[in-house]
Each structure stands twice: as structure tokens, then as C-alpha cells.
Amino acid sequence: MSELFTLPVLLGILYSGIRLATPYLYAAIGETFAQRSGVYNLGVEGIMLMGAYTAFYVASISGDLWLGLGAAAGVGAMLGLLMAFVSVTLRAEQGISGIGLHLFGLGLSTLLFKTTLGGVTSISGFQPVRIPFLADIPLLGDALFNHNLLVYVAFLLVPVANWVINDTTLGLKIRAVGQNPAAADSLGVSVGKIRYLTVTVGGVFAGIAGASLSIALINLFQENMTNGQGFIAVALVYFGGWRPWGVLGGAMLFSLVNALQLWIQVAGIELESDIAVMLPYLLTIVALAVAVRRAQQPAALSKPFERGEA
Amino acid sequence: MSEATSVVTRAAARSAWARRLQGWQGALVPVAAVVVALMIGAVVLVGLGADPVKAYSSMLEGAFGSVSGFTQTLVTATPLLLVGLGVTIAFRGGVINIGGEGQLIVGALAASAAALYLPLPGVLLLLAALIAGVLGGALWGAVPGALKAQLGVNEILSTIMMNQIAIQLANYLLRGPMIDPKEVEAGTRIAQSALLPADSWLVRLVPRTLLHGGSILALVMAVAVFFLLWRTTVGYRIRAVGLNPDAARYAGIPVKRYQMLALILGGAFAGLAGAVEVLGVQHRMLEGLSGGYGFSGIVAALFGKLHPLGLIPASVLFGGLLVGGDKMQRSVQVPDALIVALLGLVVLFVVGSDYIMRKRAAKAQSHE
Amino acid sequence: MNTFSTRIRWAAAAALLLAACAPAAAPTSAPVPTAEPQIIEVTRVVAGTPEVQVITATPPPAAPAETFRVAIVMPSSTTDMAFSQSMYEGLLAVQREMGGEGAMEIAYSEGMFSVPDAAAALRDYASQGYDLVIAHGSQYGTSLAQLAPEFPETSFAWGTALDTFQAQGVTNVFAYQAEAQQGGYVLGTIAALMSESGVIGISGPVEAGDAKLYVDGFKFGAESAKAGTKVNVSYTGSFSDVSLMAAAAETHVAAGADMLTGSSQSVVGAIGVAKDQGAYWFGTQWEQTFLAPEAVVASQVYDWTGIIKDMIASHQAGVLGGKSYTLTFKNGGLVIA
Structure with missing residues (x-):
């Protein structure tokens, strides 16, 4: 075990953990907005895949990474709108419409990949940006401040989202709509509009989450490349108790343990590889089980709102 | 009978008729939703240079139009029905079980282990394997259940995580302790268990097809779940907890215990689905056995309006969609991804159209 | 590393055994169903010991009059840059060599991670009269063993594996393995x-x-x-x-x-x-x-073309299965590129 707790190894775990956490952060923060307003979108995975494909395709034909990122956000917004239409306007059962959205995104991104790209190619994605001074901090500097732009933005998103939800009028409305839509409605807040907004924003972030994989972290597109990350992101929202800081905690815990288990294997410690791979999933459950503070879920979560109903 | 009452009954009869008619028209809405989804698919098919008429006729034929196709639909519908029953019980109890996939895998592992290692003769071995599957799935449902009841851990989170843990557990067991000794001997090391003894196999119902006794078992189970939920105290309490936990608590029902029970029962049925797949179809445990039924079963359950009897046609229809979709892929040779995307559209449109149906039903009622 | 060294010992023994009965294992000797598992022409080349005999590939067929129909079911996709793509491209190469779609028809089903779906696909291709149906995944073997006896006219192949199910009396299954x-x-x-x-x-x-x-x-x-x-x-x-x-x-x-x-x-x-x-x-x-x-x-x-051609030739010569192939460097099935 001692070979695990050397400084370079711990810094390596930190570096990999931060990279692994990035797509989860985007997707889970976006989902937090949606769930805070009472809509539960299980289709994050499908939006991520469409975002990953779109970003990669647009960036590789235009040569412009920013255009790719914008396109991914746009596609995410469109799929978010679709989800909002189905779950808010048509008041569909949200779990199942999310699964439908997932299948749709998975199928469409693969089909487009096969017809437009034909095979796996790579791209030169967002390059690491060393932050002056901070990156020169001994030891920690390189692990924390030598990442690509999308990684920094993902982490900056956490305080911003926290501020929006807790300290702005919009945030108040979002929380009101998720907690007691009838009361919010009677105070003149448009439940539908707020939910449309949050689910669309959630879609944008899910699209960017996919883009962060295909044009910043992995720099290629392969079918089903998210491999279930969208579902984990949804789970992390529950882990975080619908609070951005909690989501950050969950994403980092999950990702750091994932980086750790790889180190356990690489260091040759006697542990079956499959058991090592289990660790992040196992520890996420355990951590939540022993956590002291537990948040109440938005009271109207997954309940479609109909004016005049109780 | 007085004049007045006869008028009332006649009016009631007429409105019942109207409602039935509305219901019949209502049933057309999801069909229309499917048709619209397929029409979008037809445009894509033409774009890919395939013949949409050939595609869809082979889809229909492949799912329902031939003995081999229809039996395959039933074989696929069987685990969907069983998983769907588990999802239904959980939903009725107010808990969301996304862990069908993991519960199915653990059920399949437990059933194979029982069939391989228990020294039981004849039909006893089959019974033991089925029970082991049920217990394995129940155990995998009990963990999120206990975590929710005792520690307030959200079940969506824990069931998603438990799915991944089950996959890795299967990886470990199938390449390690449970691996077929022949695979080690031959050096090919395929991750699968040994072939189960023939005593543990479910009987095949139609020669030259995979249709097996598990389908009948699933039907029986659907009826049993109906009775459990609507004819027993336990079922009544599960539904009461699901409808309104506060009222249930006020009425003296231990809410947490019944939520846990709902998750355990949900797991038990998914585990049974896993056992049935092993004992009826594959005759050994291997990677890829689950076929995504843990997720498809959720869709089937909601198509079936979370009613055990509604689930029977819903799982046959959804199974037919899966089987027919694959058949269509084979007949026009388009990428499988198109079928997946179409399936997603169908799901979205059907759940979306559900609201239109409900609205019509509400309108019909308000006209009375 | 214990398992690996035992594996080498076993493989070396197998190689000796095969060398001993090499004359008997002429190309396309019709497999006889026996109670004992009988593996024909297996080349067990062990890393670093290349002095082992090789499969003799049957000469390519001389312009078949009818279109040879091949169907393949694979877990991943034709563009996975790995296992599935290697076989799909192999089939395309053989098709080109044989003279295009007129000479050889290829049908494929990809993304069949689900074994039950794959089993249904295999069954369907067989019932549509494909000459050779390839189950490109070790996990499909069990389904294939159930299926193959029902379609005695069809040749099946699966891999990576060595077992042609002859011990169960099945004679129309080829197995293929890459000595990775x-x-x-x-x-x-x-x-x-x-x-x-x-x-x-x-x-x-x-x-x-x-x-x-x-x-x-x-x-x-x-x-x-x-x-x-x-x-x-x-x-x-x-x-x-x-x-x-x-x-x-x-x-x-x-x-x-x-x-x-x-x-x-x-x-x-x-x-x-x-x-x-x-x-x-x-x-x-x-x-x-x-x-x-x-x-x-x-x-x-993995260059599967030699194996594909030999399976086609064997099928046309009336030998529908029973051979177990391995890709090695010696037989050109493994190529360093």
C-alpha cells in the first residue's frame, strides 16, 4: 500500500480525477437546474452523445473548436427543448421520456457518425492553458492549473450555479417552481416558462459535457463514447442533494476514487481488477449513506404541473 | 322501476358507451404516435438508400408474421414482462427502481450457481435454480431498499450504482471462480460458466425455436402480481404508501418498511427474469446475457400503464418492436443505430401522446 | 504469471501431439463426429517458439457460378478499429478478390452486445439460406451450439474460440482464434x-x-x-x-x-x-x-482473409465445419503493421 501514498502518485490521482470529473460536472450541474425546478431528465446521456458528436464534427470540418463547442451547446439546447416539450407541455412520465431521449441521442449520434465520418479519427482539441503564477506553485500547481479551458470552466460553473440558484430572483423562482408549483403559479410565476428554461439550460450543459470529451479531453468521437456517464451524472445530482457544491463533492469523490483504483492496479497491489473497478460505485453509495447532512428533494420533482390540480 | 331512475341508468349507460368509444379512439393516439415516428424513420431510410416499404413490412413480418418471428417476440417479451412487474411493484410503492439490469444479472448468476453446484435431482434442480435467481435479485434490490429505509439514500442513485457493481461482479465471477473449466483447459478463457445440467433447463415449447416455459411462468406471475397488489393487504399497503406516504403513515402503515419491500419484490422479479434467461435460453451464464432488459423493462412497464395485466400486451408489443427492429436492420442492411434512434422516437412520441389521451378522457368525463 | 506458464506447457504439448499426427491432418479431411473432442489442424504456436506446423489453406475457389452468401453478427461495430472491424474488412477484402457483390454477398448485424438479439439474428440469417453465418463473438458460442444442428446445410463459424462442438455431434461449425x-x-x-x-x-x-x-x-x-x-x-x-x-x-x-x-x-x-x-x-x-x-x-x-477463404472453399467442397483455425504470424493471419 505504501507505494500508493507517495506525493507524485497523489498528484497524479488529483490530475486524473479533475479531468475525469469535468464531463460529470457539466452534465450534473445542468441536471441540477432541471431538477430544482421539478423536472427529472434521464436523457442526459443521449444529449451528451449528440453534443460530443456535433462538437467533433463541426470542429473537424470548420477547424474551429469554438464553433464546435457552440454547435454542441446549440444541439444540447434543442434536445433540452424537446425534453421540455415532452415533459412540461405534454406532461409525460419523465423517467420514460428520458430513456426515449437517451435512445434517440445514442442512435442518432451513431448514425451520423457512420454516415458523415465513417470511422474514428482524431482532432487537435483544446490545449492545456497554464495559469500564470498559480501553475508555478510547487507540487500542486501542475496538477491543478495546467488543464484545458473547458476543465476550468466546469469548476467555475459550480459557484456560479450556486449563486444563480440561491441568490438571484431567477433562482428563487426555480426553487419555488420545484417546491410548490401551485403557490408559485398563484404568485404569477410561470411554471412552464421556468421549467422550459431550466431543462433547456440543462440540455446546453449536457451538450457541452459531451463536447468536453470529444474536443477537449479525448479529442475524438466514437459511438457510445460516453458509456453511461450521463446516468452517473444524474445519480450525482442526488448525491449532491440538489446543491451545486454537493454535486462538485460527488463528482470529485467518484472521479478521484476512479483515478485511485487505476493506480491501485498500476501499482500492482493485490486486488482483482473487477473489484477495483467497482470501488467508485461502491464508495459513492457508502459516502452518501454515512453523510450526516441530507437534503430534501424538491417536493414537486418529477410531478408534471397542471393548473387547477391540488 | 320508476321513470326517473330508468332515465338515470340510461344516461349512465350512454355515457359509459361514450367513454368506451373515447377509450377506443384514445388507443389510436399511441398507434398514431408510432406511425409518425416510423414516418420520420422512412425519410431517413430513403436518405440511406433503403426501401422503407420493404423495411417496415419485414419489421412487421419479423415480429408477428411468422412462427419464428412471433416466438422470438415472446422470448424477448418474457424478461421484459418479469422486469416490468418488478418495476411496477416498485413504482406502485412510490420508489423508482432503475436497478433492473443489475438485479437481473445477479439473479442469473445465482441461478447458474445453484444449477451448477447444488446436487439435486430432476425438477428439484430447476426449482432450486429459479428460487436462487429470485433470491439473488431480491438481495440486489434489498441493498438499495435498506439504504433508503435506514439511511435515506436515494434509490435512483443507489440502483444506478448497483447496476455497475453487478456488471463487475459478473466479470469477476465469470473469469474467475465460475469460469467454465473447459475454457481454462483450452486456453481460450472465454468469460462464461460451464453448461448447466439439462435437468435445470426450462422446457422448450415449440421445436426449432427458443420459446420456453419461462413465458408461461411470466404470465402466471403477472396475474399473481395483480392479485398481490389489488387483493391482499400487503398490496393495498404498498399502493397506499405509493399514492400518499403521509396519509399512509398517518394510517399507521410503516412507510419505510413497505418501500423497502417494494424494492425487494422489484429485485426479486428482475432476478427471476435473469434466472429464466439462463435456464430457458442460454443454459449458461455469460457476458451480454442481460440484453439491456433491465432498462427496456422500465419502458415496457410504463407502456403497460404500470398495471400487471396491462404489462402483458405492452411487453409483447415492445418485444415485437425490438425483434422487428432487428429484423428490419437485417433485411435492408442499414446501421443498427437507425433502429435505436427510431426506438427512442417511438418511446418519446408514445409517452408524449399519453397526455393527449388523458386530456380527452378528462373532457369525456366533464361532459357527463 | 502462473496460468500463462501452464498455458505454454500445455500448448507445447499440443504442438508435439499435432506434429505427430500431422500427416493425418490433410486439408479438408471430412470431420468424423466422435464422442471425443477432435480438433483438426490446430496450430498452437507459442510465443517465441515458431517451429510449429501451420494450417494449409485450401486454394481459393475457381469462380463459383452462384453468389456465395455470407452473414456476420458482431458485438461491436464495423468501424470500431478493433475486433469487429478486422473481420468486417476481411470479408470485404475477400469479396473484392472474388469479384464483388455478384460473387459474394455480405449481410451484417452490428452492435449485438445483447446475446439474445445476436442469437435471433444468427437464426434468422441461417433460415434465410446464407451459406456461411459467422458469429463474431465468443459469447455467441452457446447459442450457436443450439442452433447449428437445426440448419445442417449451413456453415457456421464463431470466434474467438477453438471448440467446433464436435463432441456434441455438431459438424457444421468452424471455430477461429487469434493467437493474440x-x-x-x-x-x-x-x-x-x-x-x-x-x-x-x-x-x-x-x-x-x-x-x-x-x-x-x-x-x-x-x-x-x-x-x-x-x-x-x-x-x-x-x-x-x-x-x-x-x-x-x-x-x-x-x-x-x-x-x-x-x-x-x-x-x-x-x-x-x-x-x-x-x-x-x-x-x-x-x-x-x-x-x-x-x-x-x-x-x-488480425487478417482473417485466409481463414474466410478457406471456410468458403471448404463449404463449396462439401465440408461444412469441424475445422478450428488460428491466426498466427506463420500463416499470415497476424500481421504487424
Whole structure:
């Protein structure tokens, strides 16, 4: 075990953990907005895949990474709108419409990949940006401040989202709509509009989450490349108790343990590889089980709102 | 009978008729939703240079139009029905079980282990394997259940995580302790268990097809779940907890215990689905056995309006969609991804159209 | 490493045994169903001991009058840059050689991770009268063993595997296997000699089947080529987790590795890491050079064309199964590219 707790190894775990956490952060923060307003979108995975494909395709034909990122956000917004239409306007059962959205995104991104790209190619994605001074901090500097732009933005998103939800009028409305839509409605807040907004924003972030994989972290597109990350992101929202800081905690815990288990294997410690791979999933459950503070879920979560109903 | 009452009954009869008619028209809405989804698919098919008429006729034929196709639909519908029953019980109890996939895998592992290692003769071995599957799935449902009841851990989170843990557990067991000794001997090391003894196999119902006794078992189970939920105290309490936990608590029902029970029962049925797949179809445990039924079963359950009897046609229809979709892929040779995307559209449109149906039903009622 | 050395001993014994009965194992000797498992013409080449006999490929068929119809069911996709793509491209190459779609028809079903769906597809292709139905995944074997006796006119093939189910009286199944450890051994040797840090990182998907053979061969090759070479091995538990595969490669680099390799379709994530971090990559299953020409040293490519042609020729000669093929360097089935 001692070979695990050397400084370079711990810094390596930190570096990999931060990279692994990035797509989860985007997707889970976006989902937090949606769930805070009472809509539960299980289709994050499908939006991520469409975002990953779109970003990669647009960036590789235009040569412009920013255009790719914008396109991914746009596609995410469109799929978010679709989800909002189905779950808010048509008041569909949200779990199942999310699964439908997932299948749709998975199928469409693969089909487009096969017809437009034909095979796996790579791209030169967002390059690491060393932050002056901070990156020169001994030891920690390189692990924390030598990442690509999308990684920094993902982490900056956490305080911003926290501020929006807790300290702005919009945030108040979002929380009101998720907690007691009838009361919010009677105070003149448009439940539908707020939910449309949050689910669309959630879609944008899910699209960017996919883009962060295909044009910043992995720099290629392969079918089903998210491999279930969208579902984990949804789970992390529950882990975080619908609070951005909690989501950050969950994403980092999950990702750091994932980086750790790889180190356990690489260091040759006697542990079956499959058991090592289990660790992040196992520890996420355990951590939540022993956590002291537990948040109440938005009271109207997954309940479609109909004016005049109780 | 007085004049007045006869008028009332006649009016009631007429409105019942109207409602039935509305219901019949209502049933057309999801069909229309499917048709619209397929029409979008037809445009894509033409774009890919395939013949949409050939595609869809082979889809229909492949799912329902031939003995081999229809039996395959039933074989696929069987685990969907069983998983769907588990999802239904959980939903009725107010808990969301996304862990069908993991519960199915653990059920399949437990059933194979029982069939391989228990020294039981004849039909006893089959019974033991089925029970082991049920217990394995129940155990995998009990963990999120206990975590929710005792520690307030959200079940969506824990069931998603438990799915991944089950996959890795299967990886470990199938390449390690449970691996077929022949695979080690031959050096090919395929991750699968040994072939189960023939005593543990479910009987095949139609020669030259995979249709097996598990389908009948699933039907029986659907009826049993109906009775459990609507004819027993336990079922009544599960539904009461699901409808309104506060009222249930006020009425003296231990809410947490019944939520846990709902998750355990949900797991038990998914585990049974896993056992049935092993004992009826594959005759050994291997990677890829689950076929995504843990997720498809959720869709089937909601198509079936979370009613055990509604689930029977819903799982046959959804199974037919899966089987027919694959058949269509084979007949026009388009990428499988198109079928997946179409399936997603169908799901979205059907759940979306559900609201239109409900609205019509509400309108019909308000006209009375 | 215990299992690997026993494997070598076993394989060496098998090779001796085969050499002894080599004259009997002439090409396309009709398989006789016996109670004992009978493997014909298996070439068990052990890494580093290439003096083993080779499959004699039947000459390619002389312009068949009828269209030969092949169907393949595969778990991953035709564009996975790995196992599924290698076989699909092999089929396309044979098709070109035979004279295009008129001479050979190819039908495919991809993305069949679900074994029940794959079984249904295999059954359907067989009932549509395809001459050769290929189940391209070890996990499909059980379904195939149930299915094959019902379609005695059809030839089936599956892999990676060695068992043609002759012990169960099945005569129309071919089996094929890639001796992935051979290329692993060779590439491992090169890696060890190239490595400056003396550390090599291997990331596999699941510790079983073809991937395990490759990983063990690579490790063995590297360790025997240069004493003191440190080989670190990790698995991601998934064939498709690109992100975790990339993180595994990062971890190997951080642990000092300058030579990396891995198996499954998810390695594309790791190749990018090798490129970015200035490490070298060794590929397997399919040609992976063009993803990062500056980083990929070599790939072990599975060339199934010889086996496909021999199966077609055997089928046309009336031998519908019973042969067990292996891809080796000697028979040209494994190519370093």
C-alpha cells in the first residue's frame, strides 16, 4: 500500500480525477437546474452523445473548436427543448421520456457518425492553458492549473450555479417552481416558462459535457463514447442533494476514487481488477449513506404541473 | 322501476358507451404516435438508400408474421414482462427502481450457481435454480431498499450504482471462480460458466425455436402480481404508501418498511427474469446475457400503464418492436443505430401522446 | 504469471501431439463426429517458439457460378478499429478478390452486445439460406451450439474460440482464434527494447478471452526481452469506456511508462493520451497507426482473409465445419503493421 501514498502518485490521482470529473460536472450541474425546478431528465446521456458528436464534427470540418463547442451547446439546447416539450407541455412520465431521449441521442449520434465520418479519427482539441503564477506553485500547481479551458470552466460553473440558484430572483423562482408549483403559479410565476428554461439550460450543459470529451479531453468521437456517464451524472445530482457544491463533492469523490483504483492496479497491489473497478460505485453509495447532512428533494420533482390540480 | 331512475341508468349507460368509444379512439393516439415516428424513420431510410416499404413490412413480418418471428417476440417479451412487474411493484410503492439490469444479472448468476453446484435431482434442480435467481435479485434490490429505509439514500442513485457493481461482479465471477473449466483447459478463457445440467433447463415449447416455459411462468406471475397488489393487504399497503406516504403513515402503515419491500419484490422479479434467461435460453451464464432488459423493462412497464395485466400486451408489443427492429436492420442492411434512434422516437412520441389521451378522457368525463 | 506458464506447457504439448499426427491432418479431411473432442489442424504456436506446423489453406475457389452468401453478427461495430472491424474488412477484402457483390454477398448485424438479439439474428440469417453465418463473438458460442444442428446445410463459424462442438455431434461449425499472445509477445519485445524508462503500461478491458491472451503475451515478451523491465497492467472493466481507458493511460504515464498498449475498441482514448504525453503506443486487433502516426509504433492486425477463404472453399467442397483455425504470424493471419 505504501507505494500508493507517495506525493507524485497523489498528484497524479488529483490530475486524473479533475479531468475525469469535468464531463460529470457539466452534465450534473445542468441536471441540477432541471431538477430544482421539478423536472427529472434521464436523457442526459443521449444529449451528451449528440453534443460530443456535433462538437467533433463541426470542429473537424470548420477547424474551429469554438464553433464546435457552440454547435454542441446549440444541439444540447434543442434536445433540452424537446425534453421540455415532452415533459412540461405534454406532461409525460419523465423517467420514460428520458430513456426515449437517451435512445434517440445514442442512435442518432451513431448514425451520423457512420454516415458523415465513417470511422474514428482524431482532432487537435483544446490545449492545456497554464495559469500564470498559480501553475508555478510547487507540487500542486501542475496538477491543478495546467488543464484545458473547458476543465476550468466546469469548476467555475459550480459557484456560479450556486449563486444563480440561491441568490438571484431567477433562482428563487426555480426553487419555488420545484417546491410548490401551485403557490408559485398563484404568485404569477410561470411554471412552464421556468421549467422550459431550466431543462433547456440543462440540455446546453449536457451538450457541452459531451463536447468536453470529444474536443477537449479525448479529442475524438466514437459511438457510445460516453458509456453511461450521463446516468452517473444524474445519480450525482442526488448525491449532491440538489446543491451545486454537493454535486462538485460527488463528482470529485467518484472521479478521484476512479483515478485511485487505476493506480491501485498500476501499482500492482493485490486486488482483482473487477473489484477495483467497482470501488467508485461502491464508495459513492457508502459516502452518501454515512453523510450526516441530507437534503430534501424538491417536493414537486418529477410531478408534471397542471393548473387547477391540488 | 320508476321513470326517473330508468332515465338515470340510461344516461349512465350512454355515457359509459361514450367513454368506451373515447377509450377506443384514445388507443389510436399511441398507434398514431408510432406511425409518425416510423414516418420520420422512412425519410431517413430513403436518405440511406433503403426501401422503407420493404423495411417496415419485414419489421412487421419479423415480429408477428411468422412462427419464428412471433416466438422470438415472446422470448424477448418474457424478461421484459418479469422486469416490468418488478418495476411496477416498485413504482406502485412510490420508489423508482432503475436497478433492473443489475438485479437481473445477479439473479442469473445465482441461478447458474445453484444449477451448477447444488446436487439435486430432476425438477428439484430447476426449482432450486429459479428460487436462487429470485433470491439473488431480491438481495440486489434489498441493498438499495435498506439504504433508503435506514439511511435515506436515494434509490435512483443507489440502483444506478448497483447496476455497475453487478456488471463487475459478473466479470469477476465469470473469469474467475465460475469460469467454465473447459475454457481454462483450452486456453481460450472465454468469460462464461460451464453448461448447466439439462435437468435445470426450462422446457422448450415449440421445436426449432427458443420459446420456453419461462413465458408461461411470466404470465402466471403477472396475474399473481395483480392479485398481490389489488387483493391482499400487503398490496393495498404498498399502493397506499405509493399514492400518499403521509396519509399512509398517518394510517399507521410503516412507510419505510413497505418501500423497502417494494424494492425487494422489484429485485426479486428482475432476478427471476435473469434466472429464466439462463435456464430457458442460454443454459449458461455469460457476458451480454442481460440484453439491456433491465432498462427496456422500465419502458415496457410504463407502456403497460404500470398495471400487471396491462404489462402483458405492452411487453409483447415492445418485444415485437425490438425483434422487428432487428429484423428490419437485417433485411435492408442499414446501421443498427437507425433502429435505436427510431426506438427512442417511438418511446418519446408514445409517452408524449399519453397526455393527449388523458386530456380527452378528462373532457369525456366533464361532459357527463 | 502462473496460468500463462501452464498455458505454454500445455500448448507445447499440443504442438508435439499435432506434429505427430500431422500427416493425418490433410486439408479438408471430412470431420468424423466422435464422442471425443477432435480438433483438426490446430496450430498452437507459442510465443517465441515458431517451429510449429501451420494450417494449409485450401486454394481459393475457381469462380463459383452462384453468389456465395455470407452473414456476420458482431458485438461491436464495423468501424470500431478493433475486433469487429478486422473481420468486417476481411470479408470485404475477400469479396473484392472474388469479384464483388455478384460473387459474394455480405449481410451484417452490428452492435449485438445483447446475446439474445445476436442469437435471433444468427437464426434468422441461417433460415434465410446464407451459406456461411459467422458469429463474431465468443459469447455467441452457446447459442450457436443450439442452433447449428437445426440448419445442417449451413456453415457456421464463431470466434474467438477453438471448440467446433464436435463432441456434441455438431459438424457444421468452424471455430477461429487469434493467437493474440504471439503479437503481444513480439510487440512486448520491441517495447521493452525501445523503452528508456524501463516501464511499460498495459490497459485491458476485462481480464478474459482475447484481451487476456494479448496482455499476457505482451507482458511475457517485454519481461523476457530485457531483464528488469517493469510491466504495469490495469483493466477498465469495460470494452467501451473510452474515458476510463484514457485515464488508465494517463496513470501508466504518470507511473513512468513510456511504452503503452491496450486492447478493445476503447483504446482510441488511450492513443490520444500517448500522443499528448509523448509516449509510444502499440496496437492490436486492427491498424491503429493513422490515429496518431507519431505515437503508434506498430499494430498487430488480425487478417482473417485466409481463414474466410478457406471456410468458403471448404463449404463449396462439401465440408461444412469441424475445422478450428488460428491466426498466427506463420500463416499470415497476424500481421504487424
